[in-house]
Amino acid sequence: MKFFVPLVLFSLAQSASASDAIPQEIDLYKLGQRIYGQGTDSCLSCHGIDGAGTDKSDVDLRDPSSWKSVIYENALRSEDSEVPAGSVTKAIIALGAKDWNEENFTIFREHWDDTIRKRAGITEPAQPFDEEMVGINGPARQAHEKFIIRSYRKAGLPRPTAKQIEDTMAVAVLTYVNKVFAKNID
Numbered sequence: 001m002k003f004f005v006p007l008v009l010f011s012l013a014q015s016a017s018a019s020d021a022i023p024q025e026i027d028l029y030k031l032g033q034r035i036y037g038q039g040t041d042s043c044l045s046c047h048g049i050d051g052a053g054t055d056k057s058d059v060d061l062r063d064p065s066s067w068k069s070v071i072y073e074n075a076l077r078s079e080d081s082e083v084p085a086g087s088v089t090k091a092i093i094a095l096g097a098k099d100w101n102e103e104n105f106t107i108f109r110e111h112w113d114d115t116i117r118k119r120a121g122i123t124e125p126a127q128p129f130d131e132e133m134v135g136i137n138g139p140a141r142q143a144h145e146k147f148i149i150r151s152y153r154k155a156g157l158p159r160p161t162a163k164q165i166e167d168t169m170a171v172a173v174l175t176y177v178n179k180v181f182a183k184n185i186d
Contacts, residue, residue: 021164021167022171026151026155026168028168028171029175031172032172035140036173039143041139064182068129069089069092069129072108072126073086073088075112076088079116086174090171093136094170095135096134096137097130109126113125
């Protein structure tokens with residue numbers, strides 16, 4: 001299981017550095033507001049206008065300490081203090097739950113059971129993310145991507161790569177959620 005922590009740290013470090021790579025000319029708050037609220041499968045459709053959740057999701061965006069991504073991140077941080085704040089949350093927003101679960105959950109669960117859970121005295125096994133959580137991968141994704149490309153061009157910046165677009169979208173959503181609902185997570 002020792003390979004898990006470096007593997008996770010590498011992918012989380014990439015996610016964390018994403019916010020550093022986003023040009024200041026991009027208004028992350030406004031972009032996050034757009035992504036949060038637009039589209040039939042947007043964040044708003046599950047988390048609601050006040051972030052308290054709807055009948056589709058009981059995740060309360062006003063209380064980050066209750067978010068599974070923050071709980072997992074804090075557990076990883078107890079293993080290695082270099083796990084960046086918001087990194088698991090950004091990854092789940094970028095990938096959506098289905099892809100995150102497929103790419104990471106089996107390894108994460110084994111690590112959780114073998115190391116973190118035993119050391120922390122946690123009785124609950126790790127649970128996968130609810131696969132209804134699509135993150136930025138809803139039907140409006142293409143429109144958001146085009147908007148970001150235009151924003152880069154308007155700011156006189158080179159065309160962003162697919163990874164830069166994905167990172168920009170995930171960081172923008174987390175920026176918006178942080179400022180409007182959570183007020184205490186990066």
